[in-house]
Amino acid sequence: MATNILDRLRAGVVTDSPEATEDAGRQLAAAMEVDQVLALRGDLGAGKTTFVRGLARGLGIAETPTSPTYNIYASYSGNRQLLHMDAYRLNSGDDVEDLMLEDFLRSPWLIVVEWPEKIQSWLEDESVTTLDFSILADGRHRIQMV
Numbered sequence: 001m002a003t004n005i006l007d008r009l010r011a012g013v014v015t016d017s018p019e020a021t022e023d024a025g026r027q028l029a030a031a032m033e034v035d036q037v038l039a040l041r042g043d044l045g046a047g048k049t050t051f052v053r054g055l056a057r058g059l060g061i062a063e064t065p066t067s068p069t070y071n072i073y074a075s076y077s078g079n080r081q082l083l084h085m086d087a088y089r090l091n092s093g094d095d096v097e098d099l100m101l102e103d104f105l106r107s108p109w110l111i112v113v114e115w116p117e118k119i120q121s122w123l124e125d126e127s128v129t130t131l132d133f134s135i136l137a138d139g140r141h142r143i144q145m146v
C-alpha cells in the first residue's frame with residue numbers, strides 16, 4: 001500500500017532526477033495545512049529550489065519559481081499564496097520583521113524558506129516543518145523531514 005507523502009518524507013525520499021524532486025514537492029503542497037512555514041535546509045545545489053517548483057505546481061501556480069536570492073523573496077498566487085524566501089543574505093529574524101510580510105500575506109498561504117538558519121529567531125514564533133536536502137555519494141538527492 002502506498003504511504004502518504006508525509007510518512008515517506010519522514011522516512012527519507014531519495015530522488016534520481018530533478019523531476020522526481022519536483023514531484024515530491026508537488027505532493028507535499030497538497031498535504032501541508034494552510035498558513036504554515038516550510039524550512040528547506042541543505043547546501044547549494046541540493047535541490048531546494050527544484051522542490052519549490054514542485055510546491056508551486058501543487059498549488060496551481062502557473063509561474064516557475066527561480067532562485068530569489070537577489071530579491072529575498074517572491075510571491076506567487078494559486079490555490080494558495082506561495083511566498084518563496086531565500087534568507088541567505090539576511091542576518092537575523094529581525095530582518096524578516098522588517099519585510100512586513102503580514103501586510104500582504106493573505107490566508108491561505110504557504111511560506112517556504114531556503115537558508116532558514118539565517119532567520120532562526122523569526123522561525124521560532126512560527127509553525128514550521130523542516131526538510132533536510134542532501135546529495136548521496138552516488139549522486140542521487142535525498143529529502144528528509146525532521
Ligand SMILES: Nc1ncnc2c1ncn2[C@@H]1O[C@H](COP(=O)(O)OP(=O)(O)O)[C@@H](O)[C@H]1O
Nearest residue numbers: 015016017018021044045046047048049050141
Ligand atoms: N535528484 C535531483 N534532485 C534535485 N536536483 C537535481 C537532481 N539531480 C540533479 N539535480 C540538479 O541539481 C541542481 C539543484 O539546484 P537547486 O534546486 O537550485 O538547488 P538549491 O536550491 O538547493 O541550491 C539543479 O540543476 C537540478 O536540476
Ligand SMILES: [Mg+2]
Nearest residue numbers: 048049067114
Ligand atoms: Mg536555491
